[in-house]
Amino acid sequence: MSFITSMIEKLALQLDAVVTIEPEYQLVGHITFKNGKKSAFSQTKFNINGFGSAELVKDKAYANYFLQKFGYRVTEGKTFFSEKLCSKFPNLRNIHDGGNYTQSLGFPVIVKPLNLSQGTLVTKVYSLEEYYTVAEKIFQINTGLIVEKFYPGNDYRIVVLDQEVFVTYQRIPLFVIGDGQSTILQILQQKQEKFIEIGRKKIIKFDDFRILQKLQQQNLDFKSIIPEHHRVYLLDNANLSSGGEAIDFSESIHPDFQNLAVKITQDMGLRLAGVDILTDDITQPLGNYTLLEVNGSPSLSHYAASGEIAAKKVENLYLKILKILENE
CATH class of the missing domain: 3.30.1490.20 (ATP-grasp fold, A domain)
Structure with missing residues (x-):
C-alpha cells in the first residue's frame, strides 16, 4: 500500500469513516463517511477541485495562457x-x-x-x-x-487549500555527495536503498538518459569517484518523484509568497493546488519570480516520507480535505 493511501486510511478512522481500498494495486479507494456521504480518491486526487479547473491546469500551455492574462510572471x-x-x-x-x-x-x-x-x-x-x-x-x-x-532560481512548491498555505518546501534535484572512495553508481545505489527504507520506493531510474546526459556534461560517468564532500547533480529537474529532496520552508515562507500562491489558486478556480515557483529566496518579500506550474493534485508522498514533521503537515492537510468532503 502506498504511503499516502495508508495515511488516508488511518485519518479516516479518526472520522469514523469506512475506507475500501482496491486490493491489487492499492492506489484507489472509496470513503463512506459517518453521515452517509461518499467520496472516492486515486492516490492524491480527491473530489475537491472542480473538474473544469482541474483539467485546465493539467495542460501547461492552456494554464500559462490564463495565468499570463491574470498578470502572473509565467515562463x-x-x-x-x-x-x-x-x-x-x-x-x-x-x-x-x-x-x-x-x-x-x-x-x-x-x-x-x-x-x-x-x-x-x-x-x-x-x-x-x-x-x-x-x-x-x-x-x-x-x-x-x-x-x-x-530561468534561474530556486525551485519551491507551495501547497494551498482554501486560502491557507499548509506546506512549503524547496525542491533540490537528484544529487550525490562524494566520499573519495565510492563510484557515483555505488553512491546512487546507496541513496536508492535509503529512499526505500523511508518509504519512497525505487524512484531513481539508473537508465534515465537525462542522468547520463548530465554526467557527460560534467565529464563524468557512473564509474567516476567523487572527492569527499563534493556534490554532483544528476538531474536538472527538481521533482521529488525522480529522486529530488525537500528542504522545508513552511514556517519561514514570506507572507507575500503565501498571498501570491493563494491568489493564483483562487484565480485558477481551484481549492487545492501545488504552486511551483522559481525565486531566489522565498523567505524575503516578493520580488522577481517565475511561475512554473500549478498542479491541481499535488503529490506529497515523497515529501511526507522525508521526516516526521513533514508527515504531520501532510496529515493535517489530508484531514482537512476529508472533513471538507464529509461536510460539504
Missing part, C-alpha cells in the same frame, strides 16, 4: 506536436518548428511533455541535437510538448 514558451497529430491538423507547429524555436530562444531551454506529471521527461536541453532526441522520446508517449525559456 515564455510554445507548444509543438507530433507528426501523427500534425498530419491530421496541418496548422499545428511540428517538431521542426520546435527546433527553430529553441534556437530563437537561445540554449539552454527546458523541453517537457505538455500534460504529464512528476517531471516525466522534463529535460534541460543545450543543443539542437539534444532537443530532437528529447522531442522524439516525448512523442513516443505523448502527442505534445512545450519548449520554455530557461
